[in-house]
Amino acid sequence: MSRTHLPTLLAIIASVSLGAAxxxxxxxxxxxxxxxxxxxxxxxxxxxxxxxxxxxxDATSTGGTVVIDPTRPEGSEISVTGAILSGNDGHxxxxxxxxxxxxxxxxxxPKGTITMxxxxxxxxxxxxxxxxxxxxxxxxxxxxYFDFRVGASIDIPAGAAEGAYEGQFEVQVQxx
Amino acid sequence: MDQKLCIIAACTAALAAxxxxxxxxxxxxxxxxxRILEPLxxxxxxxxxxxxxxxSNTQGGTVTMPSNGNPRxxxxxxxxxxxxxxxxxxxxxxxNPGQExxxxxxxxxxxxxxAGDDILVINMWLNGSPLRTLSPVDGREQVYLGGTLSLAADxxxxxxxxxxxxxxxxR
Numbered sequence: 001m002s003r004t005h006l007p008t009l010l011a012i013i014a015s016v017s018l019g020a021a022x023x024x025x026x027x028x029x030x031x032x033x034x035x036x037x038x039x040x041x042x043x044x045x046x047x048x049x050x051x052x053x054x055x056x057x058d059a060t061s062t063g064g065t066v067v068i069d070p071t072r073p074e075g076s077e078i079s080v081t082g083a084i085l086s087g088n089d090g091h092x093x094x095x096x097x098x099x100x101x102x103x104x105x106x107x108x109x110p111k112g113t114i115t116m117x118x119x120x121x122x123x124x125x126x127x128x129x130x131x132x133x134x135x136x137x138x139x140x141x142x143x144x145y146f147d148f149r150v151g152a153s154i155d156i157p158a159g160a161a162e163g164a165y166e167g168q169f170e171v172q173v174q175x176x
Numbered sequence: 177m178d179q180k181l182c183i184i185a186a187c188t189a190a191l192a193a194x195x196x197x198x199x200x201x202x203x204x205x206x207x208x209x210x211r212i213l214e215p216l217x218x219x220x221x222x223x224x225x226x227x228x229x230x231x232s233n234t235q236g237g238t239v240t241m242p243s244n245g246n247p248r249x250x251x252x253x254x255x256x257x258x259x260x261x262x263x264x265x266x267x268x269x270x271x272n273p274g275q276e277x278x279x280x281x282x283x284x285x286x287x288x289x290x291a292g293d294d295i296l297v298i299n300m301w302l303n304g305s306p307l308r309t310l311s312p313v314d315g316r317e318q319v320y321l322g323g324t325l326s327l328a329a330d331x332x333x334x335x336x337x338x339x340x341x342x343x344x345x346x347r
Binding site: 038059 | 180205215217218219220224225226227228229230231232233253257259260262267274279284287295297300302313317321325327330331332333334335336337338339340341343344345
């Protein structure tokens with residue numbers, strides 16, 4: 001008599017899908033900084049304009065140069081070269097202020113040239129080489145008045161038209 | 177006559193034993209799956225910088241750095257120094273392209289200078305939803321933060337600072 005042996009095969013394959021890895025991931029973090037720099041207000045006022053004064057030249061003059069040097073004492077700032085005469089009535093520009101707090105400032109004057117135009121006309125003269133009466137970085141004291149002078153040079157060409165010439169320039173005080 | 181009958185009975189019995197063929201087996205296939213994600217990383221590109229601010233000595237004010245890249249705005253006695261306009265904070269998140277992330281961040285209470293003076297932080301915020309999707313192309317997301325500070329009249333001069341933390345997690 002034969003025996004039959006029925007092998008019983010039950011295969012259970014579990015379907016395993018891991019949840020998306022995020023469940024196992026750690027949060028990551030990074031630090032940042034918030035910053036602000038506070039400064040107290042300070043204003044600068046103009047005390048006087050830059051004035052090259054009166055220049056005399058005759059019809060045959062070959063022209064000349066006028067220099068206002070703010071490092072020289074007031075009253076002796078003007079120097080003239082060439083075939084022109086100065087009436088010695090010019091002066092450097094002067095600006096002043098009084099800061100609330102002692103601080104370091106940086107004075108910025110024009111680096112290049114500016115143009116003056118004749119009033120009532122179109123002729124121009126070029127102002128160049130702006131200079132300060134000292135270093136452009138200085139420390140100013142709280143509640144104490146301070147000022148600084150600005151000078152420059154102009155070249156007067158032969159045959160320059162008679163009249164008053166005017167131009168604008170900007171001076172900036174940066175702090176800190 | 178009797179012998180003939182026996183033979184037939186034996187044959188039948190033999191047939192019954194035949195099912196040596198195994199019964200059909202049911203097979204089922206399953207799939208094993210795993211999802212490996214690139215590790216999530218966050219890098220700071222820029223701090224939150226409100227720049228340089230001038231405050232009146234008689235009137236307080238606020239300075240706001242927007243999170244959308246626009247310039248600062250001011251109220252009350254506060255003004256900005258144009259030469260130092262500041263910038264919003266920027267962080268870069270890098271991870272699996274197309275994956276969703278959740279951002280959270282701390283808000284410091286105050287900014288402090290070396291002398292111990294404080295500036296109050298009114299608020300800080302993200303440039304949009306805290307729930308984002310990393311770019312499907314390179315797995316990155318740029319995160320920006322802005323904020324508002326409250327400045328007292330005559331706030332003492334100086335550089336004020338505080339730290340904050342931005343946290344990112346896969347959703």
